[in-house]
Amino acid sequence: MxxxxxxxxxxxxxxxxxxxxxxxxxxxxxxxxxxxxKGYRVLKDVLxxxxxxxxxxxxxxxxxxxxxxxxxxxxTGLMKLIEDAARTExxxxxxxxxxxxxxxRLDELPEGTRNALAALVQTTKDNTGIIFxxxxxxxxxxxxxxxxxxxxxxxxxAANVTEEALSARMYAPDIPEPDLLxxxxxxxxxxxxxxxxxxxxxxxxxxxxxxxxxEAELLKALRAYQARFRKFGGLGxx
Ligand code: IPE
Ligand code: IPE
Ligand code: MG
Numbered sequence: 001m002x003x004x005x006x007x008x009x010x011x012x013x014x015x016x017x018x019x020x021x022x023x024x025x026x027x028x029x030x031x032x033x034x035x036x037x038k039g040y041r042v043l044k045d046v047l048x049x050x051x052x053x054x055x056x057x058x059x060x061x062x063x064x065x066x067x068x069x070x071x072x073x074x075x076t077g078l079m080k081l082i083e084d085a086a087r088t089e090x091x092x093x094x095x096x097x098x099x100x101x102x103x104x105r106l107d108e109l110p111e112g113t114r115n116a117l118a119a120l121v122q123t124t125k126d127n128t129g130i131i132f133x134x135x136x137x138x139x140x141x142x143x144x145x146x147x148x149x150x151x152x153x154x155x156x157x158a159a160n161v162t163e164e165a166l167s168a169r170m171y172a173p174d175i176p177e178p179d180l181l182x183x184x185x186x187x188x189x190x191x192x193x194x195x196x197x198x199x200x201x202x203x204x205x206x207x208x209x210x211x212x213x214x215e216a217e218l219l220k221a222l223r224a225y226q227a228r229f230r231k232f233g234g235l236g237x238x
Contacts, residue, residue, distance in 0.1 A: 005222045011179035013057040014050060015201065017193050018043065020185025020209030033077040038211040040085050049215045051096060051130040053222075057175050058132050061193050065105070065139030079113045082136060086116035090123060097129030103171040104138035105146075131175055140195030143171055147196075170196060177201070180225045184210045202228045 018039055025035030043060060050058045063078055093100060100120045109117070117136065147169035151161055154169075167173060178194060181201040188205055190198075204221045206213075229236055 003219055005219060006226055007054065009226055010053060010055055010222065011202075011225055012055070012176045013059065013178045013180075014055055015059040015061075015178035015181045015194055015198060016046070017061045017181070017183040017191060018210040018213075019183060019187055019191075021211055023185060024209040024211040032074055033081070035211055036078055036081055040081060042211055042213055044089070045215065046213065046218060047098065047130070047132055048096070049218055051098065055130060057178075058130060059103070059135060059172075059175075059178065059194070060133070061135045061138065061191075063104075063136045063138070064192060065137055065142050066192065068137075076110075079110050082134075083110075083113040083116040086113075086120045090120055093120070093124055093132075094127065097127045098124060099127040099129065099131045100124045101131060101133040101172055101175075103133050103135045103143070105142060106137065108137055133172060133175065135193065138171075138193070140190075140192045144196055146171075166196070180204060180221065182206070182221050184208055184213050200230075200232055202230065 021035035021039045022032040023035075024038070025032050028034075047058060062082060067078070068075060102117045102121055106114050106117065113136075117134070144166070147166050150169040151165060156165060177197045177199075178201040181194070181198050181203050183189075183203070183205045186205060186207045194201075202225050204224050206217060206221065208217055
């Protein structure tokens, strides 16, 4: 309990809606893109923290299916940042034994971003450490639609369309569902993130913006999680 957390009761899978980059940049008199750049550095640290704690999976929301509505300059800047980050971090992620995954409709991404992300996934696929998923052009409803299309392609009868059948056709069926969903920058909403998988996740919202998030904030969220009583619709006795 050195960190005030019980290392035997960690969430297996932590998901984060990394929000507030723009507001943070604005508060510093900086352009929004510089907020995203700072957010990228924070993500590097948080991934390392999660890996060192022994958390099995971390999934972070980098670009939503709805974020295309932003100004062209911000969208292209984010795509370039993701591409550059994927290329720059590749060797370090390999060295840290991180297994990278990407969730979202990747065929709609600019070619450079798509290729850099594909290389990251391919090169790290046999690593055995934390599974790090980046949600890019990700929408929870789009993911459910894609799963339904696969159910139809697979020729399932209505009787066989079960929750398990749909779960098995989501973007990452092999990763345990998120136990803890963190959102930074105070917004009390889901914004279409993992709406199928996080049905029973514990929610934790902090006022801290993503560029200001750090290990102490992560530990605070983990402590809050450990103080929760999960019941999954039952009485929580077994
Ligand atoms: C989150 O920060 C990053 C992305 C959505 C890409 P925002 O860019 O949404 O920051 P705010 O919410 O405008 O402050
Ligand atoms: C959610 O944040 C998407 C990401 C963090 C990538 P947004 O800033 O896009 O969400 P809304 O618009 O406030 O709901
Ligand atoms: Mg936002």
